[in-house]
Amino acid sequence: NAGVTQTPKFQVLKTGQSMTLQCAQDMNHEYMSWYRQDPGMGLRLIHYSVGAGITDQGEVPNGYNVSRSTTEDFPLRLLSAAPSQTSVYFCASSYLSGNYNEQYFGPGTRLTVT
Amino acid sequence: DAKTTQPPSMDCAEGRAANLPCNHSTISGNEYVYWYRQIHSQGPQYIIHGLKNNETNEMASLIITEDRKSSTLILPHATLRDTAVYYCIVRSTSGTYKYIFGTGTRLKVLA
Numbered sequence: 480n481a482g483v484t485q486t487p488k489f490q491v492l493k494t495g496q497s498m499t500l501q502c503a504q505d506m507n508h509e510y511m512s513w514y515r516q517d518p519g520m521g522l523r524l525i526h527y528s529v530g531a532g533i534t535d536q537g538e539v540p541n542g543y544n545v546s547r548s549t550t551e552d553f554p555l556r557l558l559s560a561a562p563s564q565t566s567v568y569f570c571a572s573s574y575l576s577g578n579y580n581e582q583y584f585g586p587g588t589r590l591t592v593t
Numbered sequence: 594d595a596k597t598t599q600p601p602s603m604d605c606a607e608g609r610a611a612n613l614p615c616n617h618s619t620i621s622g623n624e625y626v627y628w629y630r631q632i633h634s635q636g637p638q639y640i641i642h643g644l645k646n647n648e649t650n651e652m653a654s655l656i657i658t659e660d661r662k663s664s665t666l667i668l669p670h671a672t673l674r675d676t677a678v679y680y681c682i683v684r685s686t687s688g689t690y691k692y693i694f695g696t697g698t699r700l701k702v703l704a
Binding site for chain 1: 627629634637638639642678687691692694695
């Protein structure tokens with residue numbers, strides 16, 4: 480199993496550009512989520528999904544869109560990049576319910592917006 | 594969703610037990626307590642979780658108070674590699690299923 484994969488690892492954008500951060504998992508997890516982590520801060524939940532076709536907002540959803548057309552993939556779209564979106568973005572997945580549903584995290588995408 | 598409160602930082606001598614506290618006074622009956630850690634800028638790593646009983650695995654022990662309003666993560670013999678930020682999270686097994694991370698405790702293990 481590859482686990483949770485994220486691409487790209489690094490990205491530099493100019494203000495106003497748009498892009499999609501990719502996230503994929505091969506563990507058949509229902510739950511997937513996106514976090515951002517600013518320097519010296521904790522992780523903040525952007526969006527999450529409890530299954531294909533179902534997404535919901537987290538703590539800081541503004542400026543980001545998501546969709547979940549398959550169980551495996553959960554892309555995050557930045558609509559019009561702003562310097563305030565400079566951050567490290569982590570994708571994670573887990574089983575939805577039951578007693579054992581730890582989250583598995585990807586390696587992160589480091590985004591700089593100039 | 595229940596919120597958690599953790600001290601911002603702690604130090605621990607190498608080889609000694611590290612006891613990391615977490616307050617979750619508004620936890621509800623169907624919410625589990627999870628602990629994760631983040632080393633440098635890597636993705637967080639699962640450590641342990643529990644509902645109301647104490648739990649132990651190869652990494653750590655989790656002690657949950659009887660009223661479930663607080664818990665303590667215990668690293669029995671801390672090493673320099675345990676230096677990390679430790680996050681305590683409460684997560685429901687129904688409803689929204691959201692994982693909300695707080696600011697965590699920055700543990701520094703001293704040689």
